[in-house]
Amino acid sequence: MIETLKTYFAQQRDQHIEELKDLLRIPSVSAVAEHQPDMIRCAEWVAAALNQAGLEHVEIMPTAGHPVVYADWLHAPGKPTVLVYGHYDVQPAEPLELWSTPPFEPVIQDNKLFARGSTDDKGQVMLYVKAVEAFLRTQGSLPVNLKFCLEGEEEIASKNLPPFVEAQAEKLQADVIVLSDTQMQALGKPALMYGLRGLAAFEITVEGANSDLHSGLFGGAVQNPIHALTKLLSSFHDENGHVAVEGFYDRVIELSEKERESFKQVAPDPDKIKKDLQVDSLYGEKGFTFYEQTTSRPTLEITSVSGGFQGEGIKPIIPNRASAKIACRLVAAQVPDEIMDAVEAHIHANTPPGVTIQLDRQLRGNPFITPIDEPVMVAAASAYEETFGVFPVYTRSGGSVPIIEVFGRVLDAPVVLLGFGVPGENLHAPNEHFHLENWDNGLETISRFWLKLGATDK
Amino acid sequence: MIETLKTYFAQQRDQHIEELKDLLRIPSVSAVAEHQPDMIRCAEWVAAALNQAGLEHVEIMPTAGHPVVYADWLHAPGKPTVLVYGHYDVQPAEPLELWSTPPFEPVIQDNKLFARGSTDDKGQVMLYVKAVEAFLRTQGSLPVNLKFCLEGEEEIASKNLPPFVEAQAEKLQADVIVLSDTQMQALGKPALMYGLRGLAAFEITVEGANSDLHSGLFGGAVQNPIHALTKLLSSFHDENGHVAVEGFYDRVIELSEKERESFKQVAPDPDKIKKDLQVDSLYGEKGFTFYEQTTSRPTLEITSVSGGFQGEGIKPIIPNRASAKIACRLVAAQVPDEIMDAVEAHIHANTPPGVTIQLDRQLRGNPFITPIDEPVMVAAASAYEETFGVFPVYTRSGGSVPIIEVFGRVLDAPVVLLGFGVPGENLHAPNEHFHLENWDNGLETISRFWLKLGATDK
Numbered sequence: 001m002i003e004t005l006k007t008y009f010a011q012q013r014d015q016h017i018e019e020l021k022d023l024l025r026i027p028s029v030s031a032v033a034e035h036q037p038d039m040i041r042c043a044e045w046v047a048a049a050l051n052q053a054g055l056e057h058v059e060i061m062p063t064a065g066h067p068v069v070y071a072d073w074l075h076a077p078g079k080p081t082v083l084v085y086g087h088y089d090v091q092p093a094e095p096l097e098l099w100s101t102p103p104f105e106p107v108i109q110d111n112k113l114f115a116r117g118s119t120d121d122k123g124q125v126m127l128y129v130k131a132v133e134a135f136l137r138t139q140g141s142l143p144v145n146l147k148f149c150l151e152g153e154e155e156i157a158s159k160n161l162p163p164f165v166e167a168q169a170e171k172l173q174a175d176v177i178v179l180s181d182t183q184m185q186a187l188g189k190p191a192l193m194y195g196l197r198g199l200a201a202f203e204i205t206v207e208g209a210n211s212d213l214h215s216g217l218f219g220g221a222v223q224n225p226i227h228a229l230t231k232l233l234s235s236f237h238d239e240n241g242h243v244a245v246e247g248f249y250d251r252v253i254e255l256s257e258k259e260r261e262s263f264k265q266v267a268p269d270p271d272k273i274k275k276d277l278q279v280d281s282l283y284g285e286k287g288f289t290f291y292e293q294t295t296s297r298p299t300l301e302i303t304s305v306s307g308g309f310q311g312e313g314i315k316p317i318i319p320n321r322a323s324a325k326i327a328c329r330l331v332a333a334q335v336p337d338e339i340m341d342a343v344e345a346h347i348h349a350n351t352p353p354g355v356t357i358q359l360d361r362q363l364r365g366n367p368f369i370t371p372i373d374e375p376v377m378v379a380a381a382s383a384y385e386e387t388f389g390v391f392p393v394y395t396r397s398g399g400s401v402p403i404i405e406v407f408g409r410v411l412d413a414p415v416v417l418l419g420f421g422v423p424g425e426n427l428h429a430p431n432e433h434f435h436l437e438n439w440d441n442g443l444e445t446i447s448r449f450w451l452k453l454g455a456t457d458k
Numbered sequence: 459m460i461e462t463l464k465t466y467f468a469q470q471r472d473q474h475i476e477e478l479k480d481l482l483r484i485p486s487v488s489a490v491a492e493h494q495p496d497m498i499r500c501a502e503w504v505a506a507a508l509n510q511a512g513l514e515h516v517e518i519m520p521t522a523g524h525p526v527v528y529a530d531w532l533h534a535p536g537k538p539t540v541l542v543y544g545h546y547d548v549q550p551a552e553p554l555e556l557w558s559t560p561p562f563e564p565v566i567q568d569n570k571l572f573a574r575g576s577t578d579d580k581g582q583v584m585l586y587v588k589a590v591e592a593f594l595r596t597q598g599s600l601p602v603n604l605k606f607c608l609e610g611e612e613e614i615a616s617k618n619l620p621p622f623v624e625a626q627a628e629k630l631q632a633d634v635i636v637l638s639d640t641q642m643q644a645l646g647k648p649a650l651m652y653g654l655r656g657l658a659a660f661e662i663t664v665e666g667a668n669s670d671l672h673s674g675l676f677g678g679a680v681q682n683p684i685h686a687l688t689k690l691l692s693s694f695h696d697e698n699g700h701v702a703v704e705g706f707y708d709r710v711i712e713l714s715e716k717e718r719e720s721f722k723q724v725a726p727d728p729d730k731i732k733k734d735l736q737v738d739s740l741y742g743e744k745g746f747t748f749y750e751q752t753t754s755r756p757t758l759e760i761t762s763v764s765g766g767f768q769g770e771g772i773k774p775i776i777p778n779r780a781s782a783k784i785a786c787r788l789v790a791a792q793v794p795d796e797i798m799d800a801v802e803a804h805i806h807a808n809t810p811p812g813v814t815i816q817l818d819r820q821l822r823g824n825p826f827i828t829p830i831d832e833p834v835m836v837a838a839a840s841a842y843e844e845t846f847g848v849f850p851v852y853t854r855s856g857g858s859v860p861i862i863e864v865f866g867r868v869l870d871a872p873v874v875l876l877g878f879g880v881p882g883e884n885l886h887a888p889n890e891h892f893h894l895e896n897w898d899n900g901l902e903t904i905s906r907f908w909l910k911l912g913a914t915d916k
Contacts, residue, residue, distance in 0.1 A: 197674060201772040209735035215785050216655060216857030220699075220757035221748045223741035226782075227695065227760060234692035237685065241678075277667035281811040283681035290679045299678035302685060303774055304766025308783065314659040314820050316761055316785040324684075325766065327673050327774040353739040362772050399674030 001139065002448060008134045009443045017113070017439070019049065020126045021106040023088075024115040030066055030089035030156050039066045039089065039152055046088050046125075046150055047071070053129050054136035055148065061168075063160040066152030070171070073132065074145045080453050081145035083174035085407065086125035086181060087154035090117035091428045098430035111436045118434035120427035124180040124420050125150060127442040134447065143454025147174055154181070158403045165403075165410050176376045176453065177407045180442070182419030185266055185393050187435060190384040190445075193417045194377060195295065195396035196404060198330035198367035200339045201303075203360045204229070204347065205323040215316040223354025225322040226307045232357065233324055235350055236300050236343075240286040243300045247342040251333045255296050259372065262394040267291035295396035299329045300343075327363075329398060336364035368405040370414045376453065380416050383448035387441050418449065459597065460906060466592045467901045475571070475897070477507065478584045479564040481546075482573040488524055488547035488614050497524045497547065497610055504546050504583075504608055505529070511587050512594035513606065519626075521618040524610030528629070531590065532603045538911050539603035541632035543865065544583035544639060545612035548575035549886045556888035569894045576892035578885035582638040582878050583608060585900040592905065601912025605632055612639070616861045623861075623868050634834045634911065635865045638900070640877030643724055643851050645893060648842040648903075651875045652835060653754065653854035654862060656788035656825030658797045659761075661818045662687070662805065663781040673774040681812025683780040684765045690815065691782055693808050694758050694801075698744040701758045705800040709791045713754050717830065720852040725749035753854035756797075757787045785821075787856060794822035826863040828872045834911065838874050841906035845899050876907065 009016075028042035029035040043060050046069045051058045055071035066089060074081070093103035093116045101107045106115035113123065128148070135142045149172055151161050165172060185191040206225040213222060238244045255263075270282055270290050284293040293299075307322025309315035328339055344359045351357050370377055372394050384392040408415045420442040426432045467474075486500035487493040501518050504527045509516045513529035524547060532539070551561035551574045559565045564573035571581065586606070593600045607630055609619050623630060643649040664683040671680060696702045713721075728740055728748050742751040751757075765780025767773035786797055802817050809815050828835055830852050842850040866873045878900040884890045 199674075199774070201774060203772070209737050211735075213735070214857065215757075215759045215761060216657075216752075216787055216855070218752060219759045219785070219787050219856060220755055221740055221742035221751040222735065222737065223739075224759055226691075226763050230688040230691040230760065230763070233684075233688040277669075277671070277680065279667050279680065279812050281681075282679055283810065283812040284679035293679040294674075294676060297678055299673075301673045301677045301682055301774075301776055302688065302766070303673060303772060304768065304777070305684050305688070305763050305780065306768055307764075308760070308762025310762060310764055310768070314661070314761060314783045314785060316657070316659060316759075318759055319762070322763065325772045327677070327772060329674055329677050352741065354737050354741040397674070398677060399672065 001451065002444070004138050005134050005447045006444060008138050009130070009440065016126070016130050017436070020113070020123060021115070023049070023122050023126065024106040024117055025104055027093070027104045028089050028117070028152065029092050030153050031092055042088050043067050043069050043152060049129050050148060053133040055132060055146070063164050065160040068152070068164055069150040070148060072145070072147040073142055076142060076145045076454065078457050079144050080175040080456070081147060081173070082450065082453060083147045083149060083172055083177045083411065084128045085149050085177060085179045086128070087121050087151045088125065089152045089155050090120070090122070091155050095430065100431055108436070112433040113436055114431060114433045116432055118432055119421040119425040120432065121154065121181045123434040123439065124442065127180065127420065127439065127446055131443055131446045131450070134443070143450050147172060161403055162406045165406055169410050172411060174411055174413050176413055177411060177415045178418050179404065179415065180418050180420060182417045183421040183423055184419055185395070187422050187437070188388060189390060190388050190392035191266070191395045191419065192372070192377065192380055192384070192392045193395045193397060193419065194372055195332065195369040196367065196401055197295070197398050198334065198336060198405065199363055199365035199400045200328040200330060200336035201326065201363035202340055202343070203323055203325045203362060204232070205321060205358045205360065206232070206355050207321045208318070208355045209320050212320050213318040215318050218318055222318060223352060224318045225355055226319060228352050228355045228357070229305070229307065229322040229324060231352065232347065232350055233302055233305070235346070241284050243298065245300070245342050245346045248298065248339065251335065251338070252298060253332050253369070255292065259296070259394060260292065263289070263291050265393045266395050294398040296331055298331050298334055301327050301329070303327050329400070330367045332367045332369035334367060336366065365400045365402045366405045366409060368408060368415065370416060374414050375456065376414050376416050379452035380418055380449055383445045383452060386448055387445040418445065459909065460902070462596050463592050463905045464902060466596050467588070467898065474584070474588050475894070478571070478581060481507070481580050481584065482564045482575055483562055485551070485562045486547050486575070486610065487550050488611050489550055500546050501525050501527050501610060507587050508606060511591040513590060513604070521622050523618045526610070526622055527608040528606060530603070530605040531600055534600060534603045534912065536915050537602050538633040538914070539605060539631070540908065540911060541605045541607060541630055541635045541869065542586045543607050543635060543637045544586070545579050545609045546583065547610045547613050548578070548580070549613050553888065558889055566894070570891040571894055572889060572891045574890050576890055577879040577883040578890065579612065579639045581892040581897065582900065585638065585878065585897065585904055589901055589904045589908070592901070601908050605630060619861055620864045623864055627868050630869060632869055632871050634871055635869060635873045636876050637862065637873065638876050638878060640875045641879040641881055642877055643853070645880050645895070646846060647848060648846050648850035649724070649853045649877065650830070650835065650838060650842070650850045651853045651855060651877065652830055653790065653827040654825065654859055655753070655856050656792065656794060656863065657821055657823035657858045658786040658788060658794035659784065659821035660798055660801070661781055661783045661820060662690070663779060663816045663818065664690070664813050665779045666776070666813045667778050670778050671776040673776050676776055680776060681810060682776045683813055684777065686810050686813045686815070687763070687765065687780040687782060689810065690805065690808055691760055691763070693804070699742050701756070703758070703800050703804045706756065706797065709793065709796070710756060711790050711827070713750065717754070717852065718750070721747070721749050723851045724853050752856040754789055756789050756792055759785050759787070761785050787858070788825045790825045790827035792825060794824065823858045823860045824863045824867060826866060826873065828874060832872050833914070834872050834874050837910040838876055838907055841903045841910055844906055845903040876903065
């Protein structure tokens with residue numbers, strides 16, 4: 001069946017690319033108010049394309065911001081339901097003078113399609129639309145049930161999507177969520193990003209006397225809040241770079257040998273990092289590589305510290321307060337509030353006499369992981385391998401993309417990040433482009449993925 | 459002889475107080491440019507008063523700021539030379555509406571003379587002028603050689619006096635320097651302040667990578683300058699509040715039992731301090747009282763700390779730099795640059811991998827001490843005791859008054875702080891006043907002091 005589909009893709013390629021170009025001509029810049037009409041026009045264009053591909057229940061659903069475009073096809077009873085997430089908004093194109101060709105006039109050069117949004121994310125969204133079209137035109141049906149949830153605010157932090165997903169949880173219910181908004185390792189080298197870190201961020205404030213004190217008249221006899229703070233902060237790590245807060249690692253899922261082996265294929269060269277950052281050595285938790293430290297281990301980083309006179313010169317006072325902000329990057333299955341509970345207990349156990357210490361919880365984001373041995377991950381890896389001729393590498397990122405965790409948690413389903421972008425395609429920068437060999441490979445990988453998912457009953 | 463002098467003081471009292479009132483009517487506010495003519499007028503008035511008292515070589519000596527008034531009487535060969543320091547400038551009188559009577563219209567109420575500068579320092583300066591007058595009118599000579607050095611910039615940090623003293627070291631050469639610009643313990647309770655702390659202040663800067671880093675992508679694998687800084691800062695003190703920098707205490711002159719005993723008479727009540735500062739406990743170097751900690755022990759206080767994003771909310775970065783400012787209060791015979799050398803060595807020994815740390819030396823002030831068993835101190839204590847009927851208490855201050863150390867060091871002579879102010883006289887505040895019983899006691903104490911010094915050959 002895959003050959004029939006590939007033949008269809010080849011025959012229709014020029015037409016499909018022309019349609020993608022039409023989409024790319026709409027300057028759907030979500031961040032800029034004057035593009036509001038373009039946002040509506042773009043949502044309508046996408047809705048029409050979904051409809052034309054054969055999807056049903058196409059709907060432009062309002063949010064507090066730009067609308068979500070929904071569509072589905074639910075005629076594969078007993079088969080899994082796949083929710084496709086993507087976004088139709090783009091980054092601003094400025095600075096325009098750095099573009100070789102106008103950002104909203106798509107041009108193909110060297111088999112690369114240049115336009116704002118070509119790789120992020122209109123090109124990748126259209127792969128799914130055209131895969132649906134191919135199945136329905138050549139087979140009359142899809143191997144799985146499908147739902148589309150395409151938002152218009154990804155480039156402005158998806159601020160209205162979490163409440164939308166919460167509110168529409170029943171409508172969006174699926175067995176697997178697929179996002180195509182990430183990158184491969186390199187051209188020809190597919191990657192499956194299966195983990196992102198979460199976040200627990202908070203502020204610690206130490207208060208001493210009821211006012212700043214003259215360091216000559218009181219220095220040496222009252223607790224200095226900066227001393228108390230630095231003692232406390234320095235107690236958060238042991239000499240091996242481990243976080244020394246009791247219970248911090250309790251829920252951490254340790255890396256398997258398979259994962260650690262796989263990371264060796266993608267781990268950056270520490271010498272290159274040292275050179276790039278101009279530091280004489282790296283420093284992290286003992287027993288883990290740079291890649292493991294930054295993607296698969298939880299951290300506690302003091303992101304800012306402040307106390308005393310912040311102007312020029314030295315004002316010899318003992319300040320009455322000092323504070324620090326801390327961001328913990330979390331890994332599955334750590335829970336942000338549990339981590340902050342643990343830190344709070346550590347603070348209580350380490351508060352010196354003469355000061356009080358408060359912890360103010362500010363940001364929470366759950367870590368995300370889809371274990372690589374989940375059936376959907378095995379199917380995705382296999383689809384990649386059959387298409388590209390090489391097995392994908394498994395990657396994790398140290399950053400946090402809250403919406404991914406929201407989908408997984410609210411819909412209680414695994415999330416697969418099936419990226420077709422490649423590094424160097426200038427997303428968010430001038431001369432953004434999409435390698436068209438990944439247009440072809442993407443269509444094939446997605447089709448294979450659906451066929452594999454459809455081969456198993458739900 | 460003292461009875462003759464006391465009779466003279468009593469007979470001339472009204473006339474002397476009227477002269478002091480004349481001096482107090484001159485608004486010699488050194489901080490305010492529009493009072494420049496008043497500053498000149500005041501210097502001329504003081505010069506005339508010194509001349510009228512019988513002093514010689516009266517001179518208004520220019521500085522880069524307000525002038526110094528000099529005078530001497532050097533006709534006691536073989537006897538010690540006493541240099542009298544004081545100042546003729548005053549603090550601004552504002553806020554004027556809080557004064558019960560106008561600040562530059564002296565008024566006597568309840569044997570207190572109300573006016574700006576009455577206790578700080580014109581009243582105390584005039585004691586010396588009138589003591590000279592009394593000796594010369596009743597005895598025809600002074601028991602010691604005398605030099606006066608009266609400045610016009612004490613209230614603006616004496617910024618031009620150190621270079622003046624350096625340049626005029628030969629002219630100012632003396633065997634003892636007497637300052638009357640300090641306070642007794644209370645009315646009727648004289649005090650001899652014999653020690654002030656010095657200062658070594660510096661900034662420590664930690665630098666890591668060549669730019670701020672994303673805490674998600676690099677967190678856990680590179681040295682965070684705030685972590686390095688807090689580790690370093692927390693290493694400066696041990697668990698007993700001692701400074702843990704090697705060599706820090708090497709030159710410290712330990713307190714004698716006599717000093718520790720004497721301090722018990724002046725030491726403040728720790729419970730009152732806790733209440734005033736609203737802290738549940740005090741905290742300082744173990745083995746020393748609050749008074750000892752704040753006056754006679756060296757300290758290392760972190761006065762400010764800064765690193766990372768200082769705005770509202772949490773910006774999850776690893777900053778590329780962090781810094782702290784530190785003020786060490788020093789006691790005799792510590793040397794500021796030696797202390798900063800020791801801290802620098804401590805830093806080098808405690809610099810973690812992945813960062814560089816710099817120390818920038820910013821302020822230096824030597825500690826001051828005149829041992830209480832120095833003959834001039836014994837004479838001063840005795841003069842106080844004979845006048846007031848009680849032995850003075852020995853006190854130290856934790857602050858730094860650099861000019862005192864400059865006099866002692868440049869002229870290589872002991873400094874005696876013979877204060878006649880008392881707490882509560884509102885110096886630097888509205889309704890400043892001077893207790894006139896200390897006018898009488900001051901004249902007697904100074905006369906007795908000179909007589910005692912003159913009783914010994916140089």
